[in-house]
Amino acid sequence: xxxxFAATKxxxxxxxxxxxxxxxxxxxxxxxxxxxxxxxxxxxxxxxAQPGDTVVLAEGKFxxxxxxxxxxxxxxxxxxxxxxxxxxFAGQLAAGEGLLVTSDNVVLRDFAVExxxxxxxxxxGADNIVYHxxxxxxxxxxxxxxxxxxxxxxxxxxxxxxxxLVIGASDAGIYVGQSRNIIVRxxxxxxxxxxxxxxxxxxxxxFDNVATKNTGGILVFDLPNLPQQGGHNVRVFSxxxxxxDTPNFAPKGNIVASVPTGTGVMIMANRDIEIFDNVxxxxxxxxxxxxxxxxxxDDAQYQPTVRHVRISDNAHGKTGxxxxxxxxxxxxxxxxxxxxxxxWDGVGGSGASIVSSDExxxxxxxxxxxxxxxxxxxxxxxxxxGDAAPKLPKIVMPEAMEAAIR
Amino acid sequence: MxxxxxxxxxALVISAAPASVRVNDSVILDAGYPRALSEYGxxxxxxxxxxxxxxxxxxxxxxxxxxxxxxxRFVYVPDAARIRADTDGRLDFPVGSALIKTFGYGTGTAxxxxxxxxxxxxxxxxxxxxxxxxxxxxxxxxxxxGTRLPVSVTPPSGQTQTISYAVPNKNQCKECHSRAGxxxxxxxxxxxxxxxxxxxxxxxxxxxxxxxxPLGTGPVWNDAASGSLDARARAYLAVNCAHxxxxxxxxxxxxxxxxxxxxxxPVATGIYKRPVAAGRGSGGHDFAIAxxxxxxxxxxxxxxxxxxxxxxxxxxxxxxxxxxxxxxxQWISSLPAR
Numbered sequence: 001x002x003x004x005f006a007a008t009k010x011x012x013x014x015x016x017x018x019x020x021x022x023x024x025x026x027x028x029x030x031x032x033x034x035x036x037x038x039x040x041x042x043x044x045x046x047x048x049a050q051p052g053d054t055v056v057l058a059e060g061k062f063x064x065x066x067x068x069x070x071x072x073x074x075x076x077x078x079x080x081x082x083x084x085x086x087x088x089f090a091g092q093l094a095a096g097e098g099l100l101v102t103s104d105n106v107v108l109r110d111f112a113v114e115x116x117x118x119x120x121x122x123x124x125g126a127d128n129i130v131y132h133x134x135x136x137x138x139x140x141x142x143x144x145x146x147x148x149x150x151x152x153x154x155x156x157x158x159x160x161x162x163x164x165l166v167i168g169a170s171d172a173g174i175y176v177g178q179s180r181n182i183i184v185r186x187x188x189x190x191x192x193x194x195x196x197x198x199x200x201x202x203x204x205x206x207f208d209n210v211a212t213k214n215t216g217g218i219l220v221f222d223l224p225n226l227p228q229q230g231g232h233n234v235r236v237f238s239x240x241x242x243x244x245d246t247p248n249f250a251p252k253g254n255i256v257a258s259v260p261t262g263t264g265v266m267i268m269a270n271r272d273i274e275i276f277d278n279v280x281x282x283x284x285x286x287x288x289x290x291x292x293x294x295x296x297x298d299d300a301q302y303q304p305t306v307r308h309v310r311i312s313d314n315a316h317g318k319t320g321x322x323x324x325x326x327x328x329x330x331x332x333x334x335x336x337x338x339x340x341x342x343x344w345d346g347v348g349g350s351g352a353s354i355v356s357s358d359e360x361x362x363x364x365x366x367x368x369x370x371x372x373x374x375x376x377x378x379x380x381x382x383x384x385x386g387d388a389a390p391k392l393p394k395i396v397m398p399e400a401m402e403a404a405i406r
Numbered sequence: 407m408x409x410x411x412x413x414x415x416x417a418l419v420i421s422a423a424p425a426s427v428r429v430n431d432s433v434i435l436d437a438g439y440p441r442a443l444s445e446y447g448x449x450x451x452x453x454x455x456x457x458x459x460x461x462x463x464x465x466x467x468x469x470x471x472x473x474x475x476x477x478x479r480f481v482y483v484p485d486a487a488r489i490r491a492d493t494d495g496r497l498d499f500p501v502g503s504a505l506i507k508t509f510g511y512g513t514g515t516a517x518x519x520x521x522x523x524x525x526x527x528x529x530x531x532x533x534x535x536x537x538x539x540x541x542x543x544x545x546x547x548x549x550x551x552g553t554r555l556p557v558s559v560t561p562p563s564g565q566t567q568t569i570s571y572a573v574p575n576k577n578q579c580k581e582c583h584s585r586a587g588x589x590x591x592x593x594x595x596x597x598x599x600x601x602x603x604x605x606x607x608x609x610x611x612x613x614x615x616x617x618x619x620p621l622g623t624g625p626v627w628n629d630a631a632s633g634s635l636d637a638r639a640r641a642y643l644a645v646n647c648a649h650x651x652x653x654x655x656x657x658x659x660x661x662x663x664x665x666x667x668x669x670x671x672p673v674a675t676g677i678y679k680r681p682v683a684a685g686r687g688s689g690g691h692d693f694a695i696a697x698x699x700x701x702x703x704x705x706x707x708x709x710x711x712x713x714x715x716x717x718x719x720x721x722x723x724x725x726x727x728x729x730x731x732x733x734x735x736q737w738i739s740s741l742p743a744r
Binding site (some may be wrong): 041046047065066067071093102117118119124144145149177178225252254298 | 551570572575587656659661678682685687692704715720721
């Protein structure tokens with residue numbers, strides 16, 4: 001996968017076609033080579049780029065000592081391919097992430113970020129952002145000291161994540177937080193604690209992804225005490241969610257540290273969710289868990305339960321054979337050796353409108369409160385028939401974003 | 407613009423005469439990134455020992471910790487323009503103003519500047535630029551992309567050590583100086599400004615004082631006579647953390663807000679607040695502040711760390727501020743557990 005980059009006589013050359021300080025006449029390419037001084041040369045290119053420009057990362061390994069950042073709108077950062085242009089942060093001395101984007105209309109494509117000390121690529125308040133054909137990896141595999149998030153857009157509107165690969169994040173490989181209008185597709189997340197996580201967000205489609213060898217495959221969460229909460233309208237469909245069996249390596253204190261190893265999809269404290277056409281196989285705890293927020297909180301605005309979930313047309317392979325949550329073994333023993341593929345905490349009863357037409361057993365834990373101790377659960381098999389809310393609309397990105405990756 | 411440029415050139419010619427250095431307004435105001443600090447006319451001669459008579463020097467009651475660096479601060483306000491102070495003591499610097507902050511080590515005549523950061527108030531908004539001093543002190547050069555320098559530092563309670571001193575890049579300047587996406591000054595609020603007696607007449611002369619907050623009344627973080635433990639701890643957090651940790655700052659998504667306005671919501675200030683995107687920054691702890699228990703508080707864990715991805719603030723610190731940690735630990739110990 002990795003190639004040794006031979007320093008060439010071009011290695012120290014950055015080509016800058018710097019425009020006049022007035023409005024740019026035309027978009028230009030700013031070529032940045034790997035090699036000595038990469039930190040300052042690449043960072044300077046990211047600062048001096050004008051809207052419409054492309055910062056082109058040459059083939060090679062960029063050895064970086066500090067976080068990089070982009071704060072110019074309308075800039076594309078484009079490498080020679082996710083195995084060819086590599087931003088290596090193994091020697092990083094400061095900053096909370098590898099690459100930080102804080103401007104709108106940015107396209108990140110065709111490069112890799114490796115071994116960042118904190119998050120790998122974060123975009124904050126960066127609307128209309130495109131992540132395409134990227135690789136984010138902690139090259140030594142899962143480890144508690146790895147950065148938290150691989151691809152991390154937050155507080156943004158219109159987020160398109162397409163054809164990325166994320167390996168080894170100690171929280172979530174692909175994490176979209178406090179954002180609106182989101183697509184995560186055609187991507188692979190493996191050996192992360194959470195493969196893909198949509199948190200405190202509105203209107204997301206997560207489809208055609210592979211989430212495997214994580215602790216949990218795909219999570220849709222909502223947490224209290226945050227500027228944006230009340231997560232809703234998320235569709236998880238046509239994904240392969242298989243063999244998520246990596247023991248949870250998240251640092252304690254973080255919400256994902258509570259995700260049982262062997263979780264397929266977990267929906268927590270959200271409303272209006274659809275889970276359909278997915279293929280589940282080899283998830284030892286359960287394929288689909290629908291639960292409320294179980295920790296104490298002080299937030300009058302926060303809604304800890306799940307409401308309006310439609311589960312349909314999923315393929316369920318072997319599951320529930322190694323439940324890694326409190327009371328899991330007892331439940332498995334009580335239900336014929338394995339935990340049923342779908343688990344709902346039962347909070348809200350029929351009023352919660354949790355509906356499944358999948359032809360597999362559903363376990364209703366029979367809780368009356370989200371934070372009720374699991375020992376006091378009254379689990380029983382349930383049929384979750386009935387009508388859920390109307391089907392959710394498809395998420396559509398602005399055409400310019402789709403055009404950027406064609 | 408042409409006229410301003412012509413005036414600027416004229417000013418440059420005039421400033422060539424020693425001892426009458428004048429600040430070059432057009433360099434502050436015009437678009438672009440001046441390559442050398444000398445272009446502004448803030449200082450004359452070697453280093454920063456001889457500031458222009460147009461600059462007003464000040465200190466801060468409670469400053470940002472920056473690896474035990476000494477800081478020399480000046481504000482420049484163009485002739486005929488004045489600073490306005492609102493009732494909260496926030497200062498509104500007129501277009502054409504500049505804040506000039508030099509970081510270095512050594513005190514008095516032994517002060518050796520490393521870098522000078524300027525905040526320029528242009529018509530389009532504030533611009534933040536970092537300049538690094540040449541080793542001979544003859545001038546400082548623009549380092550848009552920042553840099554790292556080996557620096558020898560002796561903390562008050564420890565041995566001399568060599569650190570990799572980080573000069574921030576232009577974007578990192580903005581990460582801290584950002585409110586709702588725009589660059590703004592952080593330190594100089596009326597209550598937190600400590601204007602040296604020699605500069606007070608000049609300062610009073612340049613400010614429209616409509617607020618009620620007297621100058622320099624804010625707590626001094628390490629002076630128990632200046633305020634209660636709670637007031638000093640909050641002042642320290644306000645200066646060292648709240649530039650990002652406020653609802654419009656770079657850490658707005660964390661929900662952890664350490665500015666004065668957040669004091670009404672205990673969870674937002676960190677009390678029994680669970681981590682959101684902390685990753686290993688949590689240190690295995692459940693709460694940003696566990697009242698009564700600093701050892702179990704994420705805040706202390708992150709202040710004590712120098713590891714990127716854990717250390718807070720995220721930029722500008724490669725050493726632990728032991729005295730600051732002690733203050734915050736003492737404060738957390740004093741908070742009642744539920």
